Amino acid sequence: MVVKIPPIVLTGGGQELAELHVVQRFCLDSTEQYLAVDQSVFKLNAIIDRTPVFRYDYDRQARSKPSSHLQVHAHRGALSHLLSQAGHTKPHELAALHFPTGGARFRPCLEDVAEFLIRDFRLDARQGWERAVHEGRERWRRLQLRATVRDMPRDAAEVLTGLGYQITRPADGDPHDSAKALHNW
Known part of the structure; x- marks a missing residue:
């Protein structure tokens, strides 16, 4: 199933930018019980010349690139125009732009950066990298994952129960979810 939302026009200073x-x-996930995202694209195009500025891509089947990544297409002209008009x-x-990459728990790790430099920049790598x-x-x-479970224990218990695990609630009640983990940008 594909969901394509009509382009959302963004303005700055009342001008379409x-x-x-x-x-x-x-698609169905690996258990064939739940709906899962197979691919997603969030792409910003400059109106002045219709060029892409950036895109967040996710591809569940990716093999030659990270499954989740940010691509910056920006050319100084279109991006500068958009930012100055806004x-x-x-x-x-x-x-001066700070692109979000998934928050504290889902941010890229050093190994993601290392593989990016080896594969995309074509930098040298040692045997066994x-x-x-x-x-x-x-x-x-x-x-x-362990930290995320601690941040949202009720959700973790619900998923594990759905997988057939028997979970015993703490005697003093459900632990609270971490508001910081759930809400921080």
Whole structure:
């Protein structure tokens, strides 16, 4: 199933400056019980010349790129125009923009950056780098999962119960979810 939202026109100072394009494709997850995102694209196009500025992509089946990534297409002209018309204080500095990448728990790890530099920048790598990256990334994601479970224990218990685990609630009641983990940008 594909969901494509009509372009959302974004304005700054009352002027149409950009369009946000959203496309998501869904499939059944590996258990064939739940709907899962197969692909998603959030793309910002400058209206002045219809060029892409950036896009957040997710591709569940990705093999030659990270499954979730940010691509910056911005060319100084279109981006500077968009930012200056919107009243940005530094319209000519791409570095003045801070692209979100998933918050504290779902941010990229060092191994993601290392693989990016090796694959996309084509930098040299030592023999066995892939194994080291995979092992480090797995450690990171398992640690982050454990932290996420601590942040949202009721959700974790609900999922585990759905998988057939028997969960006993703490005698003093359900632990509270971490508002910081749920709400911080």
